[in-house]
Amino acid sequence: MLFARKALGIEICNDGARIALIGGKKDLPGLTAFGTAVFPDDTVQFSLREVNVRNPSVFVATIREMYLKLLTNVRQVSVSLPDAAGRVVLLDVDTRFKSRDEGADVIRWKLKKTFPFDINEAHLDYQVLQEKETGEMAILASLIARPVVRQYEDLLVEAGLEPNRIDFTTFNLYRLFSGRLELADNSILITSCGGVVGIMIFSGGVLEFYRAKEMPDDIVDPNRIFREINSSFLVYQGKYPGHSPTEAFCVSSADDAAAFCALVAEATGLEPVVLDVERVVSRESGLVLDRRTLRSLTAALGSATRNL
Numbered sequence: 001m002l003f004a005r006k007a008l009g010i011e012i013c014n015d016g017a018r019i020a021l022i023g024g025k026k027d028l029p030g031l032t033a034f035g036t037a038v039f040p041d042d043t044v045q046f047s048l049r050e051v052n053v054r055n056p057s058v059f060v061a062t063i064r065e066m067y068l069k070l071l072t073n074v075r076q077v078s079v080s081l082p083d084a085a086g087r088v089v090l091l092d093v094d095t096r097f098k099s100r101d102e103g104a105d106v107i108r109w110k111l112k113k114t115f116p117f118d119i120n121e122a123h124l125d126y127q128v129l130q131e132k133e134t135g136e137m138a139i140l141a142s143l144i145a146r147p148v149v150r151q152y153e154d155l156l157v158e159a160g161l162e163p164n165r166i167d168f169t170t171f172n173l174y175r176l177f178s179g180r181l182e183l184a185d186n187s188i189l190i191t192s193c194g195g196v197v198g199i200m201i202f203s204g205g206v207l208e209f210y211r212a213k214e215m216p217d218d219i220v221d222p223n224r225i226f227r228e229i230n231s232s233f234l235v236y237q238g239k240y241p242g243h244s245p246t247e248a249f250c251v252s253s254a255d256d257a258a259a260f261c262a263l264v265a266e267a268t269g270l271e272p273v274v275l276d277v278e279r280v281v282s283r284e285s286g287l288v289l290d291r292r293t294l295r296s297l298t299a300a301l302g303s304a305t306r307n308l
Contacts, residue, residue: 006032006072009304010063010161011080011169011297012152013194014044017063019077020300021070022281026308027179030282034289034297035066046084049117051151063159078165079152080172080303083196083212086122086144087115088168090129090210092136103128107141115143123149130206140207142168165306169299170198170212173251176302177275181249188245190229190264190272192252193299197225199232203243209236222263229267248272253295277301 007029010019021033039062043055053059089111097103104124112119126141149166156163167175173191174181181189185205191198201209213228215221237243248270252260257274264272277298278291 005308006074007304007307008070008072008074008077008161009080009172009300009302009307010077010156011172011194011299011303012044013082013169013299014046015039015194017066018297018300019066019070020297020304021072021074022301022304022308023284024282024308026305028282029280029301029305029308030284031287031294031297031301032284033070033072033287034293034300035069036293036296037062037066046082047148048085048087049145049148051147052085053151053155056151056155060155060159063156063161067160075160075162076164076307077156077161078167078303078306079156079163080167080169080299081144081149081152082194083168083170083198084214085148086142086168088170088210088212089141089143090207091139091141092132093139094134094136103139107139111141111143117145119143121146138206138208140210165303167303167306168212169193169196170200170210172299172302173198174200174302175305176277176280176298177249177251179280180273180275184247184249186243186245187247187249188268188270189249189251190268191250192225192260194253197228199229201232201236201245203240203245208240208243222259225260225263226267229264233268245270249275251275251298253298257295 006023016038019035022029024030043058095106108119122143124143128137130138153163187202189200195215197213199211211232248268250261250264250272261274
């Protein structure tokens with residue numbers, strides 16, 4: 001049967017949620033069902049310290065209704081949360097550790113003075129990106145306050161789902177197109193999704209720079225985006241003189257994706273490769289959705305591939 005194996009991904013964003021049921025393989029997923037929902041005003045407000053869902057009953061009812069319309073018995077779901085719900089940090093660590101728990105303790109100690117909340121009360125996950133010739137390790141760490149992530153988990157369970165993986169949206173956008181991106185050694189990926197512009201710069205295939213910036217009112221402001229990209233370049237080149245991306249990629253869920261990619265070209269001086277969800281995701285026969293809706297599912301699709 002086509003797309004026999006199924007996996008579920010959901011994206012929570014400031015104006016609502018998108019859910020995608022996929023089948024097939026991780027590198028060639030097929031969309032079998034989807035749903036979108038809009039939250040009433042003030043349902044969700046993203047915060048590092050405080051729980052994000054201000055109206056839990058409305059949130060649960062909205063998610064449950066959207067999920068039930070999929071007509072699936074798949075309950076396990078991978079979740080994509082906005083980057084603003086937590087923190088992502090790239091850091092160098094010169095202390096060797098013998099276990100993953102010891103590594104987490106070293107990272108907490110190194111970051112404890114730079115966080116706006118008690119880092120011991122944060123859920124922390126990390127990945128060693130590279131062991132340098134100097135003996136230091138380049139580490140990517142993601143942190144989210146435990147009350148924040150616990151509330152999302154509890155409410156999704158109440159809505160009938162079983163959250164098993166949680167990540168931030170920028171990384172789920174990367175995940176969906178990773179097959180193409182991993183072919184480029186020195187590149188920059190710029191994304192625009194849900195009112196957030198994400199910038200990731202890679203050197204030798206290793207992530208060296210990350211930034212996610214909220215744009216107010218989900219408006220794509222060309223001047224502000226240009227400034228964000230330009231200032232990111234300055235910070236990156238200050239830390240890594242001589243390093244410069246030779247390829248650019250862009251992803252946008254907005255209606256004006258072409259205009260966004262033209263802006264990326266102007267800001268980077270590189271002609272970007274437009275990463276289009278239609279090129280990496282097929283559709284089950286008979287499934288009807290327009291291009292705009294499919295593009296809005298990009299982060300949910302990327303999240304779902306974690307469970308394939």
